Amino acid sequence: MNFKHKFVFLLPGLIVLIGILIFPIIFTVRLSLSGWNSYNPGLDFVGIKNYIRLFTDDPRFWESFFRLSFLAITTVFLQYIIGIFFSPCCLERY
Numbered sequence: 001m002n003f004k005h006k007f008v009f010l011l012p013g014l015i016v017l018i019g020i021l022i023f024p025i026i027f028t029v030r031l032s033l034s035g036w037n038s039y040n041p042g043l044d045f046v047g048i049k050n051y052i053r054l055f056t057d058d059p060r061f062w063e064s065f066f067r068l069s070f071l072a073i074t075t076v077f078l079q080y081i082i083g084i085f086f087s088p089c090c091l092e093r094y
Contacts, residue, residue: 030043031043032050032051033045033046033047033048033050034046035049035050
């Protein structure tokens, strides 16, 4: 059996994959490397200047980063504790 058209069946899945995953990632990277404001609709390429400013000149970034890290660690820890506490309920014999 010679299936020369087998790759045609991959196209719908690849189109969905590109549309939902790959395109937004590429667009986000493009936006993060450009300067944009609502008054000027064009995208001006600024390179990594946005990241340098974020890590060096923005104290709100570090404050929000530490708050988010605390929230993530706390919620994961509590989920494990609650899961371990309620897991014997699932092991009940019938």
